[in-house]
Amino acid sequence: MEAKPKINGGVKDGKQNRSTPAINGPTNPMVTPLLTDLYQFTMAYAYWKAGKHNDRAVFDLYFRRNPFGGEYTVFAGLEECVRFIANFKLSKEEIAFVRECLSPTCEDGFFDYLGGIDCSDVEVYAIAEGSVVFPKVPLMRIEGPVAAVQLLETPFVNLINYASLVTTNAARHRFVAGKSKLLLEFGLRRAQGPDGGIGASRYCYMGGFDATSNCAAGKLFGIPLRGTHSHAFVSSFTGPDEITKKSLKSQDGSRVCKDFVSLTQTWLSKLKRLSLSEGVFGETNQSELAAFVSYALAFPDKFLALVDTYDVMRSGVPNFCAVALALNDMGYKAKGIRLDSGDLAYLSCEARKFFHNVEKEFQVLGFGKTSITASNDLNEETLDALNKQGHEVDSFGIGTYLVTCFAQPALGCVFKLVEINDQPRIKLSEDVSKVSIPCKKRSFRLYGKEGYALVGQRILCRHPFNESKRAYVVPQRVEDLMKCYWPGSAEKKREELPTLEQIRDHCMKQLEHMRTDHMRRLNPTPYKVSVSAKLYEFIHFLWLNEAPVGELQ
Ligand SMILES: Nc1ncnc2c1ncn2[C@@H]1O[C@H](COP(=O)(O)OP(=O)(O)OP(=O)(O)O)[C@@H](O)[C@H]1O
Ligand SMILES: O=P(O)(O)OC[C@H]1O[C@H](OP(=O)(O)OP(=O)(O)O)[C@H](O)[C@@H]1O
Numbered sequence: 057m058e059a060k061p062k063i064n065g066g067v068k069d070g071k072q073n074r075s076t077p078a079i080n081g082p083t084n085p086m087v088t089p090l091l092t093d094l095y096q097f098t099m100a101y102a103y104w105k106a107g108k109h110n111d112r113a114v115f116d117l118y119f120r121r122n123p124f125g126g127e128y129t130v131f132a133g134l135e136e137c138v139r140f141i142a143n144f145k146l147s148k149e150e151i152a153f154v155r156e157c158l159s160p161t162c163e164d165g166f167f168d169y170l171g172g173i174d175c176s177d178v179e180v181y182a183i184a185e186g187s188v189v190f191p192k193v194p195l196m197r198i199e200g201p202v203a204a205v206q207l208l209e210t211p212f213v214n215l216i217n218y219a220s221l222v223t224t225n226a227a228r229h230r231f232v233a234g235k236s237k238l239l240l241e242f243g244l245r246r247a248q249g250p251d252g253g254i255g256a257s258r259y260c261y262m263g264g265f266d267a268t269s270n271c272a273a274g275k276l277f278g279i280p281l282r283g284t285h286s287h288a289f290v291s292s293f294t295g296p297d298e299i300t301k302k303s304l305k306s307q308d309g310s311r312v313c314k315d316f317v318s319l320t321q322t323w324l325s326k327l328k329r330l331s332l333s334e335g336v337f338g339e340t341n342q343s344e345l346a347a348f349v350s351y352a353l354a355f356p357d358k359f360l361a362l363v364d365t366y367d368v369m370r371s372g373v374p375n376f377c378a379v380a381l382a383l384n385d386m387g388y389k390a391k392g393i394r395l396d397s398g399d400l401a402y403l404s405c406e407a408r409k410f411f412h413n414v415e416k417e418f419q420v421l422g423f424g425k426t427s428i429t430a431s432n433d434l435n436e437e438t439l440d441a442l443n444k445q446g447h448e449v450d451s452f453g454i455g456t457y458l459v460t461c462f463a464q465p466a467l468g469c470v471f472k473l474v475e476i477n478d479q480p481r482i483k484l485s486e487d488v489s490k491v492s493i494p495c496k497k498r499s500f501r502l503y504g505k506e507g508y509a510l511v512g513q514r515i516l517c518r519h520p521f522n523e524s525k526r527a528y529v530v531p532q533r534v535e536d537l538m539k540c541y542w543p544g545s546a547e548k549k550r551e552e553l554p555t556l557e558q559i560r561d562h563c564m565k566q567l568e569h570m571r572t573d574h575m576r577r578l579n580p581t582p583y584k585v586s587v588s589a590k591l592y593e594f595i596h597f598l599w600l601n602e603a604p605v606g607e608l609q
């Protein structure tokens with residue numbers, strides 16, 4: 057990071073703000089200017105009373121430590137902040153409520169002023185959503201009249217905190233599962249309320265999940281929807297006699313099987329003969345078979361069965377195979393099974409063996425590759441354990457631990473004043489990691505990989521607080537990280553908001569280019585965030601200037 061030169065403003069290049077299309081309001085209609093802490097309004101009043109409310113302030117939004125014991129974070133939630141600020145306006149009712157909450161001595165003029173705030177004099181600069189980011193680096197810089205920007209603190213931190221945390225959690229699950237696995241987010245029922253559920257689905261997709269079970273998120277964001285069925289469906293059946301409509305038309309429409317139940321029973325007998333020699337199963341649970349047949353009749357081209365209601369290898373898997381083979385006769389390819397309890401490594405390997413045997417014995421090409429989905433309280437640790445043991449799972453359905461961010465409930469984003477009326481400000485702390493980095497800054501990412509045009513300048517990079525930690529760097533490529541996402545009425549180009557799909561792609565690319573030692577789960581190498589030599593000198597000058605000198609008696 058380096059302190060930003062003072063001269064700014066004017067049209068850079070391209071379009072002006074006025075010509076860009078209107079931005080929709082926040083996804084959650086509860087995100088209004090009142091979704092803030094009371095003290096933002098009390099401070100706004102006190103700024104106004106002191107005649108300071110229009111002082112030009114610069115705030116940085118950043119976090120101090122990466123979550124989940126890792127060394128990286130994915131930045132998310134920016135679009136919602138932009139939507140919020142683009143539509144910021146207190147209604148008459150909201151102002152009346154604020155008036156009730158503040159002291160009766162507050163002057164009327166303040167409430168007129170509140171009603172006029174529309175963030176047209178606020179500017180927001182930010183790193184692209186979906187970027188990999190690190191502690192202390194400003195994710196967003198918010199410039200504007202101090203009272204107005206103060207009102208944005210709580211909603212902005214709220215919108216970024218969970219979004220970035222859960223996106224990072226999803227990215228970490230993706231990293232452990234590996235690229236080739238299908239990751240399904242199943243967390244809605246366990247999420248922290250409706251907003252937690254909708255947000256989890258959106259941001260887990262951003263962080264690398266492939267699909268969600270959450271229909272509302274599918275509709276709102278176009279996220280692929282996926283799902284299986286539950287134990288209730290299986291246990292609701294009592295036996296094959298329940299199935300009255302037994303016919304199934306073949307996939308190409310040329311034939312009709314009048315009694316699909318009997319076809320399935322025939323296949324089950326053949327499987328029994330095959331398996332009895334190996335002692336795998338005798339009688340399977342017939343009510344489970346009825347459930348599977350019914351599901352296959354409802355979705356012949358999407359048949360997927362939950363096989364652990366009674367006994368995975370003695371009932372669920374053979375019943376599934378009987379239905380799948382009957383479907384195969386009719387030209388359909390069964391999708392697969394889901395395991396939701398027991399030793400998922402062992403059971404997935406046993407099921408895979410069974411599928412391979414079926415393929416060999418009955419010459420059904422590709423049956424051995426039938427998909428296996430696993431679920432049940434999965435998290436990074438269990439995925440890692442399954443990898444170490446060896447497993448045959450193709451797809452993981454993950455809920456509770458993912459969406460609740462069980463391993464760490466908050467990211468700890470902060471919003472700190474770094475400059476007012478062109479005067480740099482600092483917040484001191486006994487804890488050095490909590491000292492804020494003053495000044496309106498620019499952030500760069502320096503790339504050392506070969507193959508890029510040489511920038512060639514030798515830069516001294518310094519740890520912001522530790523004098524002895526420094527290094528010269530000759531970057532091969534330099535990326536300016538902050539772009540303008542909300543110019544207010546300033547005549548500056550506003551970055552277009554990318555689609556969820558584009559943000560997800562950006563996130564995947566960023567993660568792919570991370571050094572593996574920064575990514576590993578155990579004792580990852582910290583990514584070094586530095587300040588320029590000039591900023592280092594300035595931080596320490598200001599620190600000494602602001603810290604009172606103690607007196608020893
Ligand atoms: N091979 C494995 N290695 C490590 N953890 C596993 C393995 N297989 C499953 N797990 C995890 O172990 C836990 C098992 O949960 P639990 O003790 O509730 O058993 P269960 O199989 O769900 O039992 P139940 O039949 O009562 O539902 C889950 O968190 C699951 O993800
Ligand atoms: O385990 P999670 O990661 O939260 O994933 C979602 C879970 O939700 C469903 O069952 P539910 O937990 O409602 O019931 P169950 O535990 O009895 O299967 C599903 O079968 C998964 O196990």
Ligand SMILES: O=C(O)c1cccnc1
Nearest residue numbers: 242269282283284285453
């Ligand atoms: O579709 C599923 O299998 C599913 C959906 C939500 C929660 N558990 C499982």
Ligand SMILES: [Mg+2]
Nearest residue numbers: 431432433456
């Ligand atoms: Mg469960």
